[in-house]
Amino acid sequence: MRDKFVLVLALFAAFAIFSAGTLRAAGELDAIKKRGTLRVAVFSDKPPFGFVNENGDNEGYDVLLAKKVAEDLLGDPSKVEFVLVEAASRIEVLQAGKADIVFANFTVTDERAKQVDFALPYMKVALGVVSPEKAPITDVAQLSGKTLIVNKGTTADFYFTENHPEVKLLKYDQNTEAFNALRDGRGVGLAHDNTLLFAWARENPGFVTGIDFLGSLDAIAPAVKKDNGELLDWLNAEIETLTAAGFFQKDYEATLLPVYGDTVDPKTVLLTPEELKK
Amino acid sequence: MPDSALSVFMAGRNMARLMEGLWITVWISLASVGLSVVLGIPAGLLMSSKKKIVSGILRIYLEVIRVMPILVLLFLFYYSLSKVSGINLSAYFVSVLVFTLWGTAEMADLVRAAVTSIPVHQRESARALGLSELRANLLVIVPQAVRRLLPGVINLTTRMIKTTPFVFFINHPDLMKVGQQIVEVAGMRNHLASVWVYGFIFLVYFLICWPISLLSRWLEGRWKS
Structure with missing residues (x-):
């Protein structure tokens, strides 16, 4: 009697799991419209791309873009729900269905493209290495046998693991910890996206971006869950429209310019409509 | 005074935001410690x-719970579960669930240790007097075990409170x-x-955990006399 009960229970559980799994696959774009809010994963501690200001509001280049996308999709820029992510959980958050789109300074890599789908890029970036002014690192050769600070799961982490095994890596989960470690002298330098480093070095006297271009030029793009063609197609069209309309120039002026200053040329970061076609 | 503490805490809603963060910390701790004690004793x-x-x-x-890092459990219930089954649990629910699973396991082991440390004749005498197994537990074993349990429970509570930052x-x-975010x-x-x-965060954690230690010391002193 009891065995039968357990069997029925197990069957029921299996059915529940199976049906829940299949239900999710249906039209995501409709699902978002029906829900009435777009769930966007953004950073909460990475100014000027995604951060929370002193009033507790999300701000930054990615956040402004997210609001624009929500406006174009749902007719209201406030119909966006921000999911605050860490660099290491950007893929998980999509795969688990906790967010519809990731706008979190997400660099396109082959490895990541196997796990999530990237839309057209909205920024471009290379790696850089920031170091103390007194002992500047201007060449990768200087790093041999030394300790370099990186963020776990970022492009910098992959690049040095793959191409420079002679460099000792000290990995942190979060930006705050990584930059504090550099200030404390736990490594001779810190490798990260050059865009982020330009901003950080400007705000932190005594540090220079000694290497400002390393590795290949990478694209920063929105990511959606795999096999979510509908939302992906819509996003691609949206990025094209926004690029042609000069939205990203405006976004740059509002969020990045105050941080980078005029020392950085916006063209090194933004894509032209022609570049986008490639 | 560009580097003063005031300029950090007084800017915008910073202080209120810290308090909201504290509320989440306290709430998760209270809920999971409370549930762990209630579930851990039986x-x-x-x-x-x-x-x-x-x-x-x-x-x-x-x-199983003891060898699993808390972070693995959090990821398992928050990300993996919804990936596999589509069951989408909220971060708050997962936090309380995982901390309760952990707390209950540890609490149960503390209770087991305390109960088995009570001499066997106590239980046997209670049974011989005609008390049922349940009543012998409730009236004879548990009251004695509680005193031996206290230091361990306090230790577990402060450990759970200090582990809550994993929820981010x-x-x-x-x-x-x-x-x-403020930094x-x-x-x-x-x-x-x-x-x-x-x-400031150090101070807040200290102010939460210290009174708990004081309470335990006071109770131990009281029960001894």
Whole structure:
């Protein structure tokens, strides 16, 4: 009697799991419209791309873009729900269905493209290495046998693991910890996206971006869950429209310019409509 | 005074945001410690029972939870579960669930240790006087065991409170994460921001955990006399 009960229970559980799994696959774009809010994963501690200001509001280049996308999709820029992510959980958050789109300074890599789908890029970036002014690192050769600070799961982490095994890596989960470690002298330098480093070095006297271009030029793009063609197609069209309309120039002026200053040329970061076609 | 603590805490809603983060920390701690004690006591009594199957199952549960890092459990229930089954649990629910699973396992082991340390003749005498197994437990064993249990429970409670910052890995902004967000923004202008904010967080954790230690010392002293 009891065995039968357990069997029925197990069957029921299996059915529940199976049906829940299949239900999710249906039209995501409709699902978002029906829900009435777009769930966007953004950073909460990475100014000027995604951060929370002193009033507790999300701000930054990615956040402004997210609001624009929500406006174009749902007719209201406030119909966006921000999911605050860490660099290491950007893929998980999509795969688990906790967010519809990731706008979190997400660099396109082959490895990541196997796990999530990237839309057209909205920024471009290379790696850089920031170091103390007194002992500047201007060449990768200087790093041999030394300790370099990186963020776990970022492009910098992959690049040095793959191409420079002679460099000792000290990995942190979060930006705050990584930059504090550099200030404390736990490594001779810190490798990260050059865009982020330009901003950080400007705000932190005594540090220079000694290497400002390393590795290949990478694209920063929105990511959606795999096999979510509908939302992906819509996003691609949206990025094209926004690029042609000069939205990203405006976004740059509002969020990045105050941080980078005029020392950085916006063209090194933004894509032209022609570049986008490639 | 560009580097003063005031300029960090008085800017915008920073202080209110820290308090909101603290509220999340306190709430998760209270809920999971409370549930762990409530669930851990019967689980511990069952673990010390003579029924091999029951105590065996609980033993396996305890060992599994004990060897799993909390972070793995959080990721498992927050990300993996919804990936596999589509069951989408909120970050708050997952936090309380995982901390309760952990707390219950540890609590059960503490209860088991306390109960088995009570001499066997206590239980046998109670049974001989005609008390049922349940009543012998409730009236004779548990009151004696509680005193031996206290130091361990206090230790577990403070450990659970101090482990709550892990919840920001599942996108739940607790006190620690809010502090980090503030450091990142304020730190651009104020180079001591991290000292002020983390110093403040240290103080808050101390003010939460210290009274718990005091309470335990006071209770132990009272029960001794």
